Amino acid sequence: MSVAQWVAQLDQNLYFRSVDALLDMEGHGAFVWSAYLITTLVVLAMLLLPLRRKRRFLRQLAGELKRREGSPRTKGGGD
Amino acid sequence: MAQGQDGAALLRADALSLERGGRELFCGLSFTVRPGQLLQIEGPNGAGKTSLLRILAGLSRYGFGGRVHRQAPQLYLGHHPAVKALLTPRENLAWHVAGEGGHSDARIEAALEQVGLYGYEDVPSMTLSAGQHRRVNLARLYLSSAPLWLLDEPFTAIDKAGVAQLEQLLENHVQGGGAVILTSHQALQLTRLVEFIHLDAGLVA
Amino acid sequence: MAQGQDGAALLRADALSLERGGRELFCGLSFTVRPGQLLQIEGPNGAGKTSLLRILAGLSRYGFGGRVHRQAPQLYLGHHPAVKALLTPRENLAWHVAGEGGHSDARIEAALEQVGLYGYEDVPSMTLSAGQHRRVNLARLYLSSAPLWLLDEPFTAIDKAGVAQLEQLLENHVQGGGAVILTSHQALQLTRLVEFIHLDAGLVA
């Protein structure tokens, strides 16, 4: 089966014949798409938040280390 | 009781007496506090020192006789440090002084630094040690504009260096025209300045 | 750390270290407590005295390294007096000692009398003064059979006579074969007995 054939078959199996039909989904579009939209947002948050957390923490730590190395060794307060 | 040089008096107590739990703690106690005075209230546990201070501050009214004339703003710091465990020292202090006057954040920070809490401004107060807890409260002294201070055992939990520094502060305050009434079971180093009220006898020294 | 005369040790601390809030408070702290010893932990506010005592008592486990060998029953009295405002001193004390041994009512009363609370046995604790509050807690020392006492600032709010009496009690306990580890910002009068742990340097004196 050539790639062209495969694409043609895929195209035949497409349920929706136009973008409008896809968006509308016979009246259920609003529901389906909003569900998918919310899911996408939540999944993105799930993936990006830990990444951001790690990056931010490491940057903060790097700054802290730099500050400590820059200044003469001081013992923490409490006098 | 004589109306002599009364113009300058910060506080005048007339014939105070107090009965608590069926016991008379003191009676006929009269004294006047003038700028430049440092009064230490002395007496054993349960003599009525705290009660007297609270009467002077106007917090306690039941069971006492006599009159207190308050002629100047006061700052009362009681036994309890009034430091909220959930708030940071900065937030605690900001709230404490909010009633008296708007202090800038820089002044609050400076006061915290002066009591040795530099670097602890923004940790939750519950992680502070007992003495640091107390120091948050004492930082108010550095911000206060009240001429009369009423301090109930201010040295509790404070280390030696802190006590010395606090005594210095009291001395400065007194010499700058303020007055202090305090209770403490520790002897002050500033003995030449201090006058005493001995409570067990109910007499004014 | 040497296993020398270890048979009599009441408590052995091996290479204790503690980190709190990102700061190392002490490290490599090793010592042994034997009967007859009176150890005072010294250091400025926030040095880690309370934390050390809590580690020795077994109340604190996070952030610390090293090992504590407890070889005798202990009595730990912390900062907070553990006195319920709604209960009377008698009830408070009865509950405090309930875990250790059944003490008769007479003994409890005697202990309260010894800390100067005669006549206050049955008033609600909230009407007691600060020092009296604390004394309810200290009455436990008169009832305790534990050889090792861990006391966190026991002199807070206690008047001069009370401090002297308490020091006497500590001396008796130590000379009777017990041991005491305490923190205090006040110097003890029993200086010839006392050994120190200075916390700021993290060294054993």
Add this chain to the structure above:
Amino acid sequence: MWSFFHKLGSPPWLFGIAGSILRWLLPITLVALAVGLVWGLLFTHPDFRQGNSYRIIYIHVPAAVVALAGYYVMAIAGAVSLVWKMKMADVAMRACAPIGAALTFIALVTGSIWGKPTWGTWWVWDARITSMLILLFLYLGVVALYEAYDNKEAAGKACAVLSLVGTVNIPIIYKSVDWWYSLHQPASIRFTGGSTIDASMLYPLLLMIVAFYCLFTCCLLMNMRAELVEREARTNWVRKLARAGEARA
């Protein structure tokens, strides 16, 4: 075997291995998600009763299934950390909770969006829905408890205790909710078992379930890496990492 466990207890090793797993698992996950979604949205026929709204199933069911499984992952990790005092299990447990909560949230929201065209209402007190809601509460409880502690070591232990209590209780809760529903079951709302699903719909669904499992794993590993870095802030390997990041930036 033992050396493997030993390594599991070593934060830098775990950090590294999690990173290299992520390097290939994350692309696979994203591709699987994309394929599953396109397949489900574009290439399947609508359900004869529910019409196109059933397409929500491709996110609803995977999210629900993985969310349920996630609680057990969390509870087991909690048990391991309590019993064997393995710090890494603690980290894993902590990392599970927000992911599980997010997946449960997805299941609930998509379900209730699905409910509007299907049942004509956003919400019913069906047994399964109710249990799912309770699961969300359980997850959020763990998250909130962890956040409430300042001392993260203590927080980990507290959460481990809580999730262990949860392990004992979840079967009880589920059984009792099922039983409650069958006792009351109102005639007006019958929940279709959904067992008669057509094969053409099933394959993308299965693909999506696998993809969601992978997604869960990815998020878990990423959360663990973030958590590890924060907990080990004072060790050399994290400092080296921070400096390296600084140099790169």
Add this chain to the structure above:
Amino acid sequence: MSPASRPPATSAFCLTLVRRQLTLAVRRPVDIGNPLLFFAMVVALFPLGLGPAPDKLADFAPGILWIIALLSSLLSSDTVFRSDFEDGSLEQLLLAPQPLYLSVLAYILAHWLITGALLALVSPLFAVMINLPSAAIPALVCALALGTAVLSLVGGIGAALTVGLKRGGMLISLLILPFYMPVLIFGSAAVRQAALGAPAAPYLAILGAMLCLAIALAPLAIAAGLRISVDA
């Protein structure tokens, strides 16, 4: 002695107070979610206890939401002043050169914001979950907002009297509790009328009148109660 600074405007002081109380309640972002989740869980209890039939639940919806409001107000108002009393902050409040009437009002406002107002805000969501007719939702929100404010004020009186552990105070505060009753009656009546399509305005007006009365009088009682409690 630092240079004399004049006392700040009272409004600034009260604002600080409210902010402090809110900070204490929501130390971190997650904390805001807790009361909301609590409400959600309690809403979930009702179907579990009463059965899941939607029409039955709808019947009960106004009562259910009002019970939750009552509960969260009643059981949290006891703590409004407690921690401040125990750590000495209350004394400082009494000594501050500010009108106690207003600072007390600030405490109550903060309490209302984190119990009543929050509940009123999220109540539409729960109303949907227990099938309250959507026509009744505006009335529900208004009635909850007004009514819980009265509850907070009245609860504050009880809290002020009991905070010093005085026995007599406790008795009075138990006597005060029945003042909650009218709020509940008119509050749930407002919602029920709205659900039936009748106008809820008269009931809301009554709640509003109660609120005015409470704002005028309750702070006086609270201030007096605090003075008594502090002076053990």
Add this chain to the structure above:
Amino acid sequence: MSPASRPPATSAFCLTLVRRQLTLAVRRPVDIGNPLLFFAMVVALFPLGLGPAPDKLADFAPGILWIIALLSSLLSSDTVFRSDFEDGSLEQLLLAPQPLYLSVLAYILAHWLITGALLALVSPLFAVMINLPSAAIPALVCALALGTAVLSLVGGIGAALTVGLKRGGMLISLLILPFYMPVLIFGSAAVRQAALGAPAAPYLAILGAMLCLAIALAPLAIAAGLRISVDA
């Protein structure tokens, strides 16, 4: 040093503990009074919220009574260990040479006595007020007594885990409400069955089984939670 006295029988210690907790509660009657009053008010409110159709009320009575019991247990369990934590008594409890399992159980017993057991005792009164068939009253009392004991135990876990946190009492409700739900379901089912004339025994047996499980396991979790909290 006083002569060594051997540790007392654990039972004596636990008894002292229970007595102390009860004394404390009795000296602060608001703690006891508020939940009961809440109960009474809600019971009074329900006819108002529903219109006083007796049959409808009777239908809902079991669920309502159970939900109220659950809420009052929920909101009081926050305080089981709090004051002891704050004044240092909890440390002393952990240090006492007594099995923590049993002392924890004593705390819970005291809590149950002043919330659940009391409520079970007075519940017939409320049951009559909302027209519960009198045949169901014995089942109600039994179910409440058994069920609230489970609630107290589970609530204790939440209390132990959150006592060190000094945050609003909402977190604890978050943690334990899900675990309350089975009790609510079976408890209200028992009463409903009895009201319909069916035997309530199977449900009571399930509640009893839950209680056994809770007694066996909850104190372990509570003890672990307390150790964590004291050292947070």
